[in-house]
Amino acid sequence: xxxxxxxxxxxxxxxxxxxxxxxxxxxxxxxxxxxxxxxxxxxxxxxxxxxxxxxxxxxxxxxxxxxxxxxxxxxxxxxxxxxxxxxxxxxxxxxxxxxxxxxxxxxxxxxxxxxxxxxxxxxxxxxxxxxxxxxxxxxxxxxxxxxxxxxxxxxxxxxxxxxxxxxxxxxxxxxxxxxxxxxxxxxxxxxxxxxxxxxxxxxxxxxxxxxxxxxxxxxxxxxxxxxxxxxxxxxxxxxxxxxxxxxxxxxxxxxxxxxxxxxxxxxxxxxxxxxxxxxxxxxxxxxxxxxxxxxxxxxxxxxxxxxxxxxxxxxxxxxxxxxxxxxxxxxxxxxxxxxxxxxxxxxxxxxxxxxxxxxxxxxxxxxxxxxxxxxxxxxxxxxxxxxxxxxxxxxxxxxxxxxxxxxxxxxxx
Amino acid sequence: xxxxxxxxxxxxxxxxxxxxxxxxxxxxxxxxxxxxxxxxxxxxxxxxxxxxxxxxxxxxxxxxxxxxxxxxxxxxxxxxxxxxxxxxxxxxxxxxxxxxxxxxxxxxxxxxxxxxxxxxxxxxxxxxxxxxxxxxxxxxxxxxxxxxxxxxxxxxxxxxxxxxxxxxxxxxxxxxxxxxxxxxxxxxxxxxxxxxxxxxxxxxx
Numbered sequence: 001x002x003x004x005x006x007x008x009x010x011x012x013x014x015x016x017x018x019x020x021x022x023x024x025x026x027x028x029x030x031x032x033x034x035x036x037x038x039x040x041x042x043x044x045x046x047x048x049x050x051x052x053x054x055x056x057x058x059x060x061x062x063x064x065x066x067x068x069x070x071x072x073x074x075x076x077x078x079x080x081x082x083x084x085x086x087x088x089x090x091x092x093x094x095x096x097x098x099x100x101x102x103x104x105x106x107x108x109x110x111x112x113x114x115x116x117x118x119x120x121x122x123x124x125x126x127x128x129x130x131x132x133x134x135x136x137x138x139x140x141x142x143x144x145x146x147x148x149x150x151x152x153x154x155x156x157x158x159x160x161x162x163x164x165x166x167x168x169x170x171x172x173x174x175x176x177x178x179x180x181x182x183x184x185x186x187x188x189x190x191x192x193x194x195x196x197x198x199x200x201x202x203x204x205x206x207x208x209x210x211x212x213x214x215x216x217x218x219x220x221x222x223x224x225x226x227x228x229x230x231x232x233x234x235x236x237x238x239x240x241x242x243x244x245x246x247x248x249x250x251x252x253x254x255x256x257x258x259x260x261x262x263x264x265x266x267x268x269x270x271x272x273x274x275x276x277x278x279x280x281x282x283x284x285x286x287x288x289x290x291x292x293x294x295x296x297x298x299x300x301x302x303x304x305x306x307x308x309x310x311x312x313x314x315x316x317x318x319x320x321x322x323x324x325x326x327x328x329x330x331x332x333x334x335x336x337x338x339x340x341x342x343x344x345x346x347x348x349x350x351x352x353x354x355x356x357x358x359x360x361x362x363x364x365x366x367x368x369x370x371x372x373x374x375x376x377x378x379x380x381x382x383x384x385x386x387x388x389x390x391x392x393x394x395x396x397x398x399x400x401x402x403x404x405x406x407x408x409x410x411x412x413x
Numbered sequence: 414x415x416x417x418x419x420x421x422x423x424x425x426x427x428x429x430x431x432x433x434x435x436x437x438x439x440x441x442x443x444x445x446x447x448x449x450x451x452x453x454x455x456x457x458x459x460x461x462x463x464x465x466x467x468x469x470x471x472x473x474x475x476x477x478x479x480x481x482x483x484x485x486x487x488x489x490x491x492x493x494x495x496x497x498x499x500x501x502x503x504x505x506x507x508x509x510x511x512x513x514x515x516x517x518x519x520x521x522x523x524x525x526x527x528x529x530x531x532x533x534x535x536x537x538x539x540x541x542x543x544x545x546x547x548x549x550x551x552x553x554x555x556x557x558x559x560x561x562x563x564x565x566x567x568x569x570x571x572x573x574x575x576x577x578x579x580x581x582x583x584x585x586x587x588x589x590x591x592x593x594x595x596x597x598x599x600x601x602x603x604x605x606x607x608x609x610x611x612x613x614x615x616x617x618x
Contacts, residue, residue: 137432140436141432141435141436141439144436144439144440144443145442147443147446148439148442148443148446151443151446151447151450152446152449154450154453155450155452155453156449161509163506163507163508163513164506165504165506169458170458170460170504170507171454171458172454172457172458174450174453174454193440196436202433202437205437205440209440209444212444213447216447216450216451219454220450220451220454220458
């Protein structure tokens with residue numbers, strides 16, 4: 001709400017006049033970028049260490065302060081400073097839509113008691129007008145460092161390693177809350193690495209890391225979806241750099257928009273129908289059950305037990321407790337998690353942001369890497385609600401095109 | 414003579430920027446982390462269930478607190494203050510020094526309906542044939558069902574190689590693994606000796 005108020009007063013010119021009077025435009029943009037980058041880095045590192053990893057659990061022994069909340073407040077401060085300094089970057093229409101979206105997400109966060117979407121959205125607002133490559137660079141370094149640190153510390157016995165038997169085989173989580181979380185984090189980091197190294201001489205490193213990640217996810221995390229997606233990422237890296245007989249992959253913007261808009265929409269529709277009108281005899285739903293390890297069935301059970309989709313969200317009821325012998329019940333699909341927990345309002349907000357960002361992507365950025373990575377992230381959302389955390393790479397950074405719009409830097413140049 | 418451009422074997426690479434340097438170093442660290450994690454997984458991911466069979470009785474002085482008996486086909490008989498329970502053990506999780514088993518096909522003494530009951534055992538990785546050192550845990554929960562009141566009972570023992578035992582009872586019982594970490598921070602309350610199949614604990618004055 002503070003952000004909303006600040007943006008409103010910014011339009012109402014007192015704060016913007018004051019800020020403009022003090023700082024010149026270049027200086028303002030520079031500091032705003034700095035704060036946005038700080039916010040992103042702190043957010044990614046804090047989420048990986050304290051929320052997805054067990055560092056927060058161990059840290060509770062040393063400090064009474066909830067490090068996750070502290071980091072979140074720091075991130076919000078940096079974002080708000082960045083938004084103030086970057087005044088008048090948005091058109092009126094965009095501003096109005098952003099304000100309404102923020103209201104809806106805020107209401108949803110109040111009802112569900114989980115403010116990940118609303119915090120992520122404020123962070124997105126601070127990226128308006130920011131250079132996309134720079135955002136990816138910051139994300140890559142922060143996530144690479146934190147993930148490596150958590151895995152290393154847990155293998156050396158310093159962090160607690162949760163055990164799990166997801167597919168009939170005992171695996172550990174290596175410092176994270178669940179093997180699937182570790183797999184999804186590694187996948188998103190590899191996406192960032194592929195994108196950053198795409199036009200550089202060192203692109204085989206990304207390919208090699210993807211293959212290593214694939215082996216690790218399959219054998220040691222039993223996260224089969226992440227393993228498959230890592231393989232596809234490595235393949236796309238190879239294919240995208242192919243220079244056989246003057247053949248190169250070229251994409252037109254229309255094809256780009258078509259694919260990126262239709263595929264996630266189809267997946268979303270399919271998962272929504274599967275969770276609400278689950279029919280055990282339908283062959284498509286049976287096929288989905290088989291390839292995603294009965295996630296539609298779990299989503300349908302949650303739907304039936306908790307009164308269906310909500311408008312503005314309701315608290316997530318965890319019916320499975322760790323190691324108590326109770327049966328596993330979870331909504332493990334991002335597309336089902338959105339309307340069931342965060343509410344249809346938030347779902348519409350995210351859909352609109354995604355659609356606007358697909359439309360706003362400039363021609364120069366429509367390369368094969370971005371297409372593959374966004375598509376693979378969309379497929380990951382079928383089996384993991386991880387993409388909703390907005391601390392993962394491309395769902396968040398890609399959505400920054402929605403708020404920046406025509407003002408993203410490489411358009412200006 | 415026309416001088417042709419000489420090709421050298423290694424072309425000159427541009428100087429690395431600070432960001433690129435950090436990226437390559439961190440990628441190396443990440444790969445190293447994956448290797449370490451693989452070693453960890455290979456070492457602790459295999460659970461040798463063949464050494465479990467045997468019998469152990471937990472005694473305080475001469476009073477028998479509980480008895481666990483497991484045979485080769487993982488059929489278990491657990492008897493303690495709440496009665497005797499029979500069932501088949503299935504592996505449910507593991508830590509670096511212990512394995513967690515959940516009991517299936519539970520049968521109670523008498524004709525009590527076992528529906529909804531949960532029985533879990535944590536056994537050190539050396540099993541019942543080992544030296545008894547490690548974390549032992551019994552957890553039992555029976556849901557309330559109208560006339561029949563529900564019960565939750567849990568007991569932890571952490572047997573150390575230096576001859577001391579940490580113990581925790583039902584009031585300490587929360588989430589299983591987190592509770593163990595809390596238990597390990599307490600001071601010991603018993604010393605233990607092994608006599609055959611019995612682990613005898615004597616309170617420390």
